[in-house]
Amino acid sequence: MSEEKIIPDEVLDCVGLACPMPIFKASTKIKEMRSGQVLEVQSDDGGIEKDMPAWCRMTGHEYLSLTRHGEEYHVYVKKK
Numbered sequence: 700m701s702e703e704k705i706i707p708d709e710v711l712d713c714v715g716l717a718c719p720m721p722i723f724k725a726s727t728k729i730k731e732m733r734s735g736q737v738l739e740v741q742s743d744d745g746g747i748e749k750d751m752p753a754w755c756r757m758t759g760h761e762y763l764s765l766t767r768h769g770e771e772y773h774v775y776v777k778k779k
Contacts, residue, residue: 705763705775707739708732714771718746722754725776729760732778737763740774747772 711728713721721742729738740751748765751774755762763775 705737705739707775708736710739710741713740713742713744715743718744718750721747722750725751725754726758729776729778734778736778738776738778740772740776742772742774743770745772747774751776 709728709732711721711724713724716724721740721744725738725740732738740747751765752762754760755776759779761777761779763777765775766773
């Protein structure tokens, strides 16, 4: 079983930050990026599992995937 590795253009470390900061910081960071670029958000706040897909639906960005590494979530979003 092989999963294609997503190579992000930018990585945003939000470990240690509680909701809503990971989404707020992602929103700020993605505004600095070009359309089509991928942002990886790293967080240890479990709320990101539901919050990030909802934020993507609201903003039009493409939710690519979420992986979990221990207590950390790595979420990948492509800028619209």
